[in-house]
Amino acid sequence: MTLVADRLAQRGLTMPAPPAALAAYAPAVLRGGWIYTAGQLPLRDGALVATGRLGEGVDVETGAAAAEVAALNALAAMAGVVSDLDQVQLVKVVGFVASTSDFTDQPSVINGASLLFADVMGEVGTHARSAVGVASLPLNAPVEIEVVARLGDEGAVGG
Amino acid sequence: MTLVADRLAQRGLTMPAPPAALAAYAPAVLRGGWIYTAGQLPLRDGALVATGRLGEGVDVETGAAAAEVAALNALAAMAGVVSDLDQVQLVKVVGFVASTSDFTDQPSVINGASLLFADVMGEVGTHARSAVGVASLPLNAPVEIEVVARLGDEGAVGG
Amino acid sequence: MTLVADRLAQRGLTMPAPPAALAAYAPAVLRGGWIYTAGQLPLRDGALVATGRLGEGVDVETGAAAAEVAALNALAAMAGVVSDLDQVQLVKVVGFVASTSDFTDQPSVINGASLLFADVMGEVGTHARSAVGVASLPLNAPVEIEVVARLGDEGAVGG
Numbered sequence: 001m002t003l004v005a006d007r008l009a010q011r012g013l014t015m016p017a018p019p020a021a022l023a024a025y026a027p028a029v030l031r032g033g034w035i036y037t038a039g040q041l042p043l044r045d046g047a048l049v050a051t052g053r054l055g056e057g058v059d060v061e062t063g064a065a066a067a068e069v070a071a072l073n074a075l076a077a078m079a080g081v082v083s084d085l086d087q088v089q090l091v092k093v094v095g096f097v098a099s100t101s102d103f104t105d106q107p108s109v110i111n112g113a114s115l116l117f118a119d120v121m122g123e124v125g126t127h128a129r130s131a132v133g134v135a136s137l138p139l140n141a142p143v144e145i146e147v148v149a150r151l152g153d154e155g156a157v158g159g
Numbered sequence: 160m161t162l163v164a165d166r167l168a169q170r171g172l173t174m175p176a177p178p179a180a181l182a183a184y185a186p187a188v189l190r191g192g193w194i195y196t197a198g199q200l201p202l203r204d205g206a207l208v209a210t211g212r213l214g215e216g217v218d219v220e221t222g223a224a225a226a227e228v229a230a231l232n233a234l235a236a237m238a239g240v241v242s243d244l245d246q247v248q249l250v251k252v253v254g255f256v257a258s259t260s261d262f263t264d265q266p267s268v269i270n271g272a273s274l275l276f277a278d279v280m281g282e283v284g285t286h287a288r289s290a291v292g293v294a295s296l297p298l299n300a301p302v303e304i305e306v307v308a309r310l311g312d313e314g315a316v317g318g
Numbered sequence: 319m320t321l322v323a324d325r326l327a328q329r330g331l332t333m334p335a336p337p338a339a340l341a342a343y344a345p346a347v348l349r350g351g352w353i354y355t356a357g358q359l360p361l362r363d364g365a366l367v368a369t370g371r372l373g374e375g376v377d378v379e380t381g382a383a384a385a386e387v388a389a390l391n392a393l394a395a396m397a398g399v400v401s402d403l404d405q406v407q408l409v410k411v412v413g414f415v416a417s418t419s420d421f422t423d424q425p426s427v428i429n430g431a432s433l434l435f436a437d438v439m440g441e442v443g444t445h446a447r448s449a450v451g452v453a454s455l456p457l458n459a460p461v462e463i464e465v466v467a468r469l470g471d472e473g474a475v476g477g
Contacts, residue, residue: 024273025288029250030194031309033350036251041291053260055454072249077287091347092354094464095238100260101371101418104458114342128395129343130357130464133454134416136292140263145288146253150349183432184447188409189350191469195410198448212419236446255450259419295451298424305448316323 002086004075007120018044019073028077031135033097033151035081035088039096039144040073041137042066051140052111054133055100058142067095070145071113074121082151090117090127092148098141099133106131113145163234163244166279177239178202178232187236192310194240194247198303199232200254200296201225210299213292214262217301223271226254229304230272234279241310249276249286251307257300258292265290272304322393322403325438336398337361337391345450346395351469353406354398357414357462358391359455360384369458372427372451373418376460382430385413389431393463400469408435408445410466416459418449424449431463 008015019027027039035142042049050066052058058066071093076142079085093109097103110131117125127147167174178186187196201208209225211217217225218265230252238244254269256262269290276284286306296303323333337345337358345426346355360367368384370376376384389411397403412427415421435443445465455462 005454021288022369024242024270024277025252026285027287027462029287031248031250032311034250036287036307038287039253039291044232049410057320084424089349091352093343094289098260098292099453101294101416101454104456105452106454106456111342118342126344126466128345128347128354128356129411130414132340132357132462133416134291135294135453136258136260136263136265138263138265144291146287146288148354149238158452159411180447184411185437186442186446188444188446190407190409191470193409195446195466196414197446198450207380253448255448257419257451260453293450294417294453295419295422295424297422297424297449303448303450305446 013072016076016080018072018076028081028126029067030081035078035149035151037074037077037147039146040070041139041144042069043073044069048139048141050142052142053098053100053102055103060105060108063109063142067110067143067145068116070143071116074145075149079082079148087151089124089150091150093127093129095131096134096137096144098137102124103133106133125133128141161245163279172231174238175232176236177235178272187240194237194308194310196233196236196306199236200298200300200303201228202232203228207298207300208300210303211301212257212259213268213301214259218262219264219267222268226269226271226302226304228258228273229302230275233304233306237308243244246310248283248309250309252286252288253305254290255293255296255303262292265292268302319473320404331390333397335392336392336394346399348399353396353469354468355392356375357464358388359457359459359462360387361391362387366457367458368386368460369473370454370460371416371418373421373458378423378426381427381460385428385430385461385463386434388461389434391403392463392465396467407442407468409468411445411447412464414452414455416455421451424451427461
């Protein structure tokens with residue numbers, strides 16, 4: 001069992017199967033030592049754990065829980081293209097939050113993803129991040145998470 | 160004639176001139192073996208092939224056709240910074256779809272881009288992808304496509 | 319004093335302290351010779367220089383000035399993870415502009431960032447760029463800027 005899998009288990013979480021692509025693309029691609037995931041939705045067992053937009057019907061707590069599920073799917077997508085997830089170092093996370101025009105707390109929503117990464121990956125889970133409020137997302141998902149990561153064990157500087 | 164150009168010709172498509180930047184930036188940049196394109200709009204001969212948002216006035220078929228045109232411009236942008244487009248391997252595509260708040264089929268729109276890449280690039284066209292619905296895009300374009308790609312011939316894993 | 323710092327001074331600008339993260343992430347991460355910044359807001363001395371959306375209340379000039387401030391914070395974020403900012407070469411800038419559905423001049427807004435980079439970095443400031451209109455941004459900021467850059471002195475091709 002990998003360290004990441006250990007830490008997921010301690011949280012009562014299981015690594016899902018690599019997410020299916022919704023269309024003509026791959027869930028993750030590894031080239032030249034870098035991993036890019038597709039945008040991950042908060043799907044669990046094939047169904048969204050929440051739908052709708054922040055600012056109307058979806059509250060921050062629900063959005064953050066959905067972001068955690070999307071982050072788990074990003075880990076699963078990366079696990080599908082590497083032999084050892086413990087060799088993966090996060091670099092960048094972009095979190096798209098389906099938002100009304102007056103909802104402005106995207107950071108608290110995407111923290112659901114960032115905190116999962118920090119918790120299960122430790123120091124190599126350090127990442128830069130953008131959180132933005134978008135008009136709508138596929139399948140009426142409240143959040144979508146994409147990740148850039150690096151395969152290898154060299155040092156990093158995260159300010 | 161390159162393979163990519165061959166396959167474009169088979170679809171009745173011609174590689175356009177590298178797109179002009181709308182502002183103070185480059186259509187594509189190559190550094191350290193990686194290519195990043197600017198966000199590409201569905202411009203053909205200097206005019207948008209469609210305008211407006213999905214969910215009001217622009218249907219999925221029109222949006223997907225526009226995404227194909229934007230993808231063609233992304234190929235042209237990459238062709239402007241490499242000597243041989245056949246050495247380019249796609250890694251990531253982000254598709255921004257101008258959407259009303261209740262339009263949630265961004266994947267079908269961006270498939271217009273993904274399918275063109277798959278068709279003309281073959282296996283090296285494999286990419287991770289994000290599709291999101293945004294409030295509006297430059298010039299009132301319905302879609303904007305950006306690409307990260309790698310120059311080289313090493314292996315890739317696309318799950 | 320670095321060249322970048324020199325040129326900032328000529329514009330009457332001072333490099334701010336590296337921006338604080340709003341949440342559980344780093345302002346910038348350097349791995350494998352690449353730098354990714356977090357999404358940067360137009361914060362100066364801890365307060366936004368403007369709030370609201372383009373198309374209602376924030377005009378293009380105000381938006382472009384805010385984009386310049388966000389770009390300055392991106393420089394500061396990069397300065398926090400490298401020993402010499404003059405070794406940094408820009409690659410990609412993504413500019414998110416909080417927009418009403420009928421505001422379509424995101425390029426002019428994000429030019430505020432692009433022109434600052436060009437002015438203070440010179441040729442190594444060349445970048446590909448995407449500008450998109452989003453529903454809303456953290457803290458009700460009008461713009462958010464994220465940057466991908468490369469550390470090193472090898473050549474680049476910017477078309």
